[in-house]
Amino acid sequence: MSTGGTRLCLVAGATGYVGGRLVPRLLVGGYRVRCLVRTPEKLRDVPWRDQVEVVRGDLSDEGSVRTACEGVDVLYFLVHSLQQKGFGDLDRSAAAVAGWAARQAGVSRIVYLGGVHPAGKLSEHLRSRAEVGETLLRSGVPTAVLQAAVIIGSGSASFEMLRYLTERLPAMVTPRWVSNRVQPIAVRDVLHYLVAAADLPAEVSRTFDIGGPDVLTYAQMMRTYAAVAGLPQRVMVPVRALSPKLSSLWINIVTPVPRSIGVPLIESLINEAVCAEHDIDDHIARPEGGLTRFPDAVALALRKIRRGEVETRWSDASPVSAPWEPLPSDPAWSGGTVYRDVRERVTTVPPEPVWRVVEGIGGRHGWYSFPLAWAVRGWIDRLLGGVGLRRGRRDPQRLRTGDALDWWRVEELADGRFLRLRAEMKVPGRAWLELSVEPEDGGTRYRQRAVFIPRGLLGHLYWWAVVPFHGLVFGGMTRRIVNAAGGKHIGVGRAPRRRGGAPAG
Template identity: 65%
Template sequence: MRCLVTGATGYLGGRLVPRLLAEGHRVRCLVRSPEKLRDVPWAADVEIVRGDVLQDLGEAMKDIDVVHYLVHSLNSKDFANADRKAAENTAAAAERAGVRRIVYLGGLHPENAELSPHLASRKEVGEVFLRSGVPAVVLQAAVIIGSGSASFEMLRYLTERLPVMVTPRWVHNRIQPIAVRDVLRYLVGATALDFEPETNRTFDIGGPDVLTYLQMMLRYAQVAGLPRRRVLPVPLLTPGLSSHWVNLVTPVPKSIAAPLIESLVHEVVCREDDVRELLPGENVGYDKAVELALTKVRDADVETRWSGASVPGAPSEPLPTDPDWTGGSVYVDERGRETRASPERLWEVVEGIGGERGWYSFPLAWAIRGWLDRLVGGVGLRRGRRDPHRLHVGEALDFWRVEEVERGRLLRLRAEMKVPGQAWLELRVADGRQGGSTYRQRAVFVPKGLAGHLYWAVVWPFHGIVFGGMVRNIANEAELHNNFRKS
């Protein structure tokens, strides 16, 4: 089959593509920023088309048999309207192009209930596809358990960081979680289903276990080998307050936690399992799914993460070139240092920055900046990194986004924290003038209005400590390991 995958830079899309390829399908990826797929291992095996589901899709749909629709505006303003228009545009373009099937992953939801805005929107998108002139397979899942998923990260951090768990009323609602590997199996399987009228419908998909969210946390603790968790019921803790709590305790920001929690207010249990007649196979149980996810996390083998998707409202423009700055205000902090370490060793330190290793200077200052960002609705510092050693363009790195990687030479990061302007951090490695290597570091800030200028004036006195410390400590770290290797 010739498949078009939308959302290929996202959590599920980035995992679906290589599995479609493994089954012999030809894949075209529709992405807004093709450079985000530059470093993925399967990039050379697919066709990549720049585009957006709200724009003209004629070229993207050409000669396509099956469209996998895996995009949604989870936390953008007026997301329901945007998702509806995107689905209608995609369905119309698919019909004009003669596409034979649309495969969509929606959310499991109860019948005849007042749904949360997030779940209602997911349901509406599925209905748009089912009403269209193109046959559609609409899969409906509840909580997806897999390394790197937002739902799993929320569950993991809540359980690991809170020996005494403050539990709102919604944690007693029943949920039918499903392992990410089973979701992907169904998405791949739906691609090659017979094109019969009875497949043009919704299919509930779930694992074999039906649990409350509280049971999921307690069983997670058992699988992870944690001491028994204590439970402190707080019935008055609303979903809105719960999302603030999640924002403080986990890496998942409030903008993403809120719609996830709103969905958990409902009991989400499969009403039928007809999909198993068409796509037979045993689904992974909850405990095994947690065990598999934790193994991936501990082995630093997380294929994709929830943070790989762009953050709505965060700056997305690349670092401007010097001519674009003419007539505007730009603040630059540049520093450098010669080191005795080899360029290769220095690059290892640069590419390994952030996450568990931190930022090589004044950890308290970085932590405070991260906390302040979370308090005003930003992503904060706890997103970490997908891989402890390698970075790819488009990945999240704490409160930065990797904008450019020139292996061995340049790492450019774009800030996604809340700032009155746009900010970048460049880390460069070059050969030293007398052997060794040279480390160069440049912070760039383009202020927006008076608030931007005041912001720079406030943080400037700390740059000598923070950025100066980074330069010294990165060079020292490279030299330390360089000497250790020689000895």
């Protein structure tokens, strides 16, 4: 691999699945890295944070992007507003701003990761990817648009859709699109091409299809996954009537991937996704050892998942674009009524084991309280188009700021002491759950606070409808977390619940 020397790369999308993996590889390649993010706090706990420069900015703001591009040699455009309404317009506008800012700042290269697509009518998702690539190519800055089909790697949305469909459905009816050919590519090979694209000569400005060595139907991908995972061969019954939209509803029920992502992914598979060319070979050497075969990519992804070594996950990117404020610690002027449920428990157990339970909450460990109620609420959220509980965790034990955690997102994390989760479920208002651990008299005081800021009358009705269940849900959670830490409690209390515009701090 060539080294970047003192060249500076700006990564827009460093909090996403690919961007979060690209940054450390650029650092290994000798590049300096600057990350453009809306919420710098989401990068606070990543292992490479101290090696990069992080700047706050938004791709809808020309000024902040122009400033971020100052002194930059290579701009990586790795953003996609897939989970937002009107994502096509948002992404096209962001690409125009990025291209303008790069040209104004004298950036010498833009690199963009798009999608392989056939000629003719495209799904909204693929059409948006193609439009972004075309916009960047017209920017006047030499641009490499790398177009990949299905990316296979631990934590990718495409891989998790494949994984859960295959593991949970030993027999299934399959729509026509599972017979379409796909050319998947391992995420490690995508990253190889992305890093190397920084060194392309200035005269190279075009699209490149990138794909792995295997071309398979989606049905063959599922059968291969089953073989690699040691599962019995899956039974598939083709049914012509299943449309992509009906398929996406099934995806929403069976897999952790929400409908907002499942719909565009499925619609992108109604056409074959096979590379039309592989001209990238004329400019970038293949990875050492060659491109990764599909079975090997599956085996590697599963090994990473089983070892808890998932670097990034599709859920790392927040599905909402609004800022995180107001926080539940803001004063009363942050707006309106604030409801709370606060509970505490003192135990003889030292703080460290209690914190281990707190940080390991969710995912396969569950929520230590009334599992049926959590499961039912998760199913309701999925039916409403929300994320539900099945997003799970990136890592089985360790959390980072910005991690998705079932239907929550880690908003604040003080290691060993405090965890704040922001709800991303469908709810008429904004909700947080705070868990804190403090030393007390040789033991630990565990404190738990649920905060809800209602939106309109429906929000108030929602709070009062669920209040009767708080004793079972939150009370049981407090007790079981302390018990799971391995000690007995020496006191329990429930702090008074204040409401009606009182300070949320």
